[in-house]
Amino acid sequence: xxxxxxxxxxxxxxxxxxxxxxxxxxxxxxxxxxxxxxxxxxxxxxxxxxxxxxxxxxxxxxxxxxxx
Numbered sequence: 001x002x003x004x005x006x007x008x009x010x011x012x013x014x015x016x017x018x019x020x021x022x023x024x025x026x027x028x029x030x031x032x033x034x035x036x037x038x039x040x041x042x043x044x045x046x047x048x049x050x051x052x053x054x055x056x057x058x059x060x061x062x063x064x065x066x067x068x
């Protein structure tokens with residue numbers, strides 16, 4: 001029957017999307033992600049910190065340590 005065929009097609013497509021998503025997720029989890037990045041603070045202006053040697057998204061939480 002055609003009704004069952006369309007339902008089976010939709011279920012098959014959904015299953016393939018889930019398998020692809022889980023495969024991508026597994027591949028991403030296999031890549032090592034650094035837990036800590038280190039850089040040098042160059043300038044502080046108000047609440048803006050400018051640093052070198054570090055790549056983080058805007059708005060990331062950072063810990064700033066004094067060298068002394």
